[in-house]
Amino acid sequence: RLNWGGLRGRGVWRYRELLPEPGNTVTMGEGATPLIRLRGHGNAYVKFEGANPTGSFKDRGMTVGVSLALSIGVKGVIVASTGNTAASAAAYAARAGLECLVVLPKGGVAKGKLGQAMLHGAKIAEVPGTFDNALEYVLEAVLSDGRVNNVNYYPLNSINPWRLEGQKTIAYEIVEEIGVPDYVFVPVGNGGNIYAIWKGFRELVDFGVIDRVPKMIGVQASGAAPMVRYWRGLGEARIDNPRTVASAIRIGRPINWFRAYRAVKYSGGEFIEVSDDEILMAQRMLGREGIGVEPASAASLAGYLKALGEGMVDAGDKVVLIATGHALKDPDTLLMNSNVNMVSVSSLDELRSLIVAQEPGI
Numbered sequence: 001r002l003n004w005g006g007l008r009g010r011g012v013w014r015y016r017e018l019l020p021e022p023g024n025t026v027t028m029g030e031g032a033t034p035l036i037r038l039r040g041h042g043n044a045y046v047k048f049e050g051a052n053p054t055g056s057f058k059d060r061g062m063t064v065g066v067s068l069a070l071s072i073g074v075k076g077v078i079v080a081s082t083g084n085t086a087a088s089a090a091a092y093a094a095r096a097g098l099e100c101l102v103v104l105p106k107g108g109v110a111k112g113k114l115g116q117a118m119l120h121g122a123k124i125a126e127v128p129g130t131f132d133n134a135l136e137y138v139l140e141a142v143l144s145d146g147r148v149n150n151v152n153y154y155p156l157n158s159i160n161p162w163r164l165e166g167q168k169t170i171a172y173e174i175v176e177e178i179g180v181p182d183y184v185f186v187p188v189g190n191g192g193n194i195y196a197i198w199k200g201f202r203e204l205v206d207f208g209v210i211d212r213v214p215k216m217i218g219v220q221a222s223g224a225a226p227m228v229r230y231w232r233g234l235g236e237a238r239i240d241n242p243r244t245v246a247s248a249i250r251i252g253r254p255i256n257w258f259r260a261y262r263a264v265k266y267s268g269g270e271f272i273e274v275s276d277d278e279i280l281m282a283q284r285m286l287g288r289e290g291i292g293v294e295p296a297s298a299a300s301l302a303g304y305l306k307a308l309g310e311g312m313v314d315a316g317d318k319v320v321l322i323a324t325g326h327a328l329k330d331p332d333t334l335l336m337n338s339n340v341n342m343v344s345v346s347s348l349d350e351l352r353s354l355i356v357a358q359e360p361g362i
């Protein structure tokens, strides 16, 4: 029986009673991320997953998934990725002494993430097309009849249930800190994370810790919004040429579409879309509050602002925005979107004039 009040430690493994227990634990202090109250926008908090060891929520899943991979004695792990999964898998595999093969859409991965995969010693394969093609390659390579057939390289994409178990701890941390929110906004790519978070809340309802789940709002970029399409009854949850500045969620065929659908449907939530301009604006707004997120993560705030504007949520509603990844992940977009002119200074007087006359760069 769960002793919710008697939990010890911090981060993902604080909730070990609610997680699978592999024989080895490969951990780097993931989880226990800050929940930061937003200034000036209703009653909203940002769950800053950029504070994880490799800078995204993926670490919560990898600590569980890679622990399991190590325990079952595989040679390495394999993932298809838009970048963050690759960075996280590479780091945790390195920590565990396992090999890591990452399969990436050529030209579709932000530089920080690519650099991390390289730094941590992953083998990197690029495939033509989008993430969807990369994932298809990986699944073809490791599965037959829907079962893992390759015992050398353990697949750690978000179809892997152990990864999602780790990610559900986002919900536990939120509840411990502020109770049940009214809404949780989550950027959706493959749909694994929104499902994992919902599952975390639901378990706490089952355990009698809380009495309801928050409404889960899945936010997609309008050029890559297969879940919105399906939600509105416009066809299957797939589109052919996903396009968005938010490369992390540039996904046309979400593998966890049904899980994501269930999370949103049974929580009474909604799938919504936001434009790239809205995403970039939200990234700048968070930046000016000291919170540095990558574009995909800014989709949560963009979605919240839209929902406020349309009256879908009230300013008084308690809302959590999941900020999935760190700003440094995508330095190109960061520089493009920052909009600040640098001034050259070649004398002390010029520097003094800046101190007197500096305008905030907005």
Ligand code: F0G
Binding pocket: 056, 058, 080, 081, 082, 083, 084, 085, 086, 158, 187, 188, 189, 190, 191, 192, 193, 194, 248, 249, 294, 296, 297, 324, 325
């Ligand atoms: N935000 C960020 C920063 C991500 O990297 C991802 C997914 C998501 C949101 C969406 O989460 O797929 O569970 O719905 N990134 C994967 C990757 C696809 O390969 O790093 P999801």
